[in-house]
Structures are given as structure tokens and as C-alpha cells.
Amino acid sequence: xxxxTAKSESIHEIIRGDEVADELSLNIRMxxxxxxxxxxxxxxxxxxxWGTIGQGGxxxxxxxxxxxxxxxxxxxxxFVYLENLDDTNYIEFGxxxxxxxxxxxxxxxxQCVLRLAPTGVTLIAQANTASCKMRVVCLEAxx
Numbered sequence: 622x623x624x625x626t627a628k629s630e631s632i633h634e635i636i637r638g639d640e641v642a643d644e645l646s647l648n649i650r651m652x653x654x655x656x657x658x659x660x661x662x663x664x665x666x667x668x669x670x671w672g673t674i675g676q677g678g679x680x681x682x683x684x685x686x687x688x689x690x691x692x693x694x695x696x697x698x699x700f701v702y703l704e705n706l707d708d709t710n711y712i713e714f715g716x717x718x719x720x721x722x723x724x725x726x727x728x729x730x731x732q733c734v735l736r737l738a739p740t741g742v743t744l745i746a747q748a749n750t751a752s753c754k755m756r757v758v759c760l761e762a763x764x
Contacts, residue, residue: 645671675761683748690744692759697739699762704732707753714746
């Protein structure tokens, strides 16, 4: 999982499918500065074989009770992009294991990219204090 805040970290994440080469390009960069501490930029651009066309998700309203993150008609989830569109509240997310096991937290405006196992994982989320809108983009992984 990769996430960041504009105040102390700079993260640039782009997911795009290349129609000609059957590839997924993932570009991640992170740097941080706080007082005398500085993290030099880390990350890289990676090209990944991607042979199955399919995209699901959208803008989902995440409530203060655990709920399943919707991937639409995606059968085998692969890469998932999550972005908290709220200005005030955070969203926690993680796998469903008879209740949420918190894996991550998205503060207001934060984003992350995950690669899920293509079978057996149900991602759930829960907002803190009040409902939040979350952008969800899921690319089909194939089998």
C-alpha cells in the first residue's frame, strides 16, 4: 500500500492501460521532508503485462459502518486505486475476515494503489465520524 499527504509527502500515482502493448504502466514516486529530516525521492515506473480488459468501480459513498468496496462487474480484481474525496474525515479499509481487518487508512484527499489477489479477497471500508465519498478504480486481473 502506498499513501501520502500533501503536507509531508509527495506521491504521484498513475495507472493507465496501454492499448497497443497490452501493458499496465504504474508510476509511483515518494519523497518527504519534515524539519531536518528529508527522504530523497524513491519509486519507479514499472510496466506490467496486462492481458484482460475490464474496469470497475466509480464514486462510492462509504458510511460509518463496514461495507463492501464495489468493483462492479470485475470477476478477478487486480490493481485497485482508492482515493478519499472527503475534506474532513478519514476512511479505513481492509480485507473482510468476518469483520474488517484494518489494513490502511486514507486521510482526506489521500490515495493509494493496491494489487489484490485475484480470488478470495473482499475489500471493505468504513468512514470515520461521517460518510465519505471514495473513488474506486479496479482493473481486471484475469485468472
